[in-house]
């Protein structure tokens with residue numbers, strides 16, 4: 001009996017989450033008003049170097065993300081500024097860490113905890129709440145050499161970005177922020193297991209002749225294909241575009 005009750009409660013929670021997300025999703029991709037994107041910084045390793053780097057962050061540190069999305073949105077037929085990016089400063093504690101091992105149940109549980117954490121944080125804050133909230137967790141490059149993956153929750157309109165606390169990574173951090181932002185709006189990954197972009201949807205210029213080397217990356221393809229087997233990370237959003245399939249997924253008009 002108690003077991004059934006637990007299932008019922010879990011089902012109701014999931015139903016509530018699903019209905020809520022469907023509502024949010026249709027509102028967030030109508031492109032009638034600019035979407036408010038709010039960025040927060042978190043010190044991921046508690047180190048001084050990381051703290052110092054976070055001290056240096058301003059709205060300007062994320063302006064490239066706004067510029068990129070707005071100019072790509074216009075190119076795809078959105079008539080207004082698609083997004084408005086604001087930096088809301090640092091948080092003393094970050095979102096729940098991603099499970100180290102990937103499992104379906106583990107991921108569902110983590111995503112519910114992340115949603116609960118974000119809702120609780122917004123509830124206790126008197127800052128302007130965003131439509132999309134992105135939490136960028138920084139790590140010192142002295143002690144962190146590879147980052148856990150970043151996640152943007154579709155429908156939840158929240159994302160975690162793991163980033164390097166160093167100026168030399170500013171451009172690539174912005175690429176990851178834009179990628180996860182697109183996920184929150186419903187865009188899907190367009191690369192294979194080995195990080196090689198899928199053809200044609202993961203290519204910036206699928207009709208380029210000759211096809212290789214490509215000059216830019218598609219935002220959800222993630223990398224610039226140099227050949228069918230080799231692709232490199234873009235250094236900044238200047239080397240990235242939003243392709244047609246991604247644009248369609250986030251409800252940009254394309255050529256309707």
Ligand SMILES: [Zn+2]
Nearest residue numbers: 179183188189
């Ligand atoms: Zn992705």
